[in-house]
Amino acid sequence: MALTQEQITRYKRDGFLNAIDVVGAQEASRYATEFDRIEQHVGRERAQIELIDYHFEEEFIWRLATNGTILDCIEGLIGPNILLLATHFFNKYGEGKLGESYVAWHQDVTFWGLEPPLAITAWYAVDDSDVENGCMQVIPGSHDLGLMEHGQAERAGNLLSINQEVSVTPDQAATATNLELRAGQMSIHDGTLIHGSLPNHSARRRCGLTLRYVPTWIKQMEDNSHGKSWKAILVRGEDTYRHFEEVSVPFA
Secondary structure, eight states: OOOHHHHHHHHHHSSSEEEEESHHHHHHHHHHHHHHHHHHHHHHHHHHOBBBBBGGTTTHHHHHHHHHHHHHHHHHOSSSSEEEEEEEEEOOOOGGGGTTTTTEEEEEGGSSEEEEEEOEEEEESSOOOOOTOOOEEEETTGGGGGOOOEEOOSTBBBSSOOOOOOOOOOHHHTOOOOOOOOOOOEEEEESSOOEEOOOOOSSEEEEEEEEEEEEETTEEEOOOEEEEOOEEEESSOOOOOOOOOOOOOTTO
């Protein structure tokens, strides 16, 4: 399902698209059940933010990362030659000591070490994601501000890897848009779009799988915020640049 020209224009203007159907209800339920299995095995604390690059271990994650609908949308925005940079689950639980976890305002690519700092995140909803359980919020048009300086969040509970946070003015905060999704849908946002999310105040889990993509001409000039190099994999087109170390394709 390729993006329409209207969607591409809107993405360039706002920095995001929302509520794109990826899979039907039955398949979405199957993916949620697969995640339930992982969560039960590793426990909630680890499942909250520590499940990074599990597409090398779990075939259903790899199938999502290479889903044709998702890649068609990404191709419409960055061209036909696409690398999967990483996958990462973000979970918020509405009870216990995990109940006040949130994601501070930030830009994705700030500490990714990419040159130029260009990437796209597809945020796949494993569970329904809404205002009550802490859906993502974005500042429309903030991607046009370029890379911004990030400080440290003063409020406890920030799920970001190095507690980063970017300052948002009251006027910007007033434009914040909630990206509500049904399980099986996704949003897409630019790597420089300012976004975050509030705590989950429901009794429901809010699980999202972030899928990070870059065009093949991007380089990694520094380690990412986890102190590592990206394990990028070609998922569409061809890579004539070879800027990343070759990684074996999982589940080939």
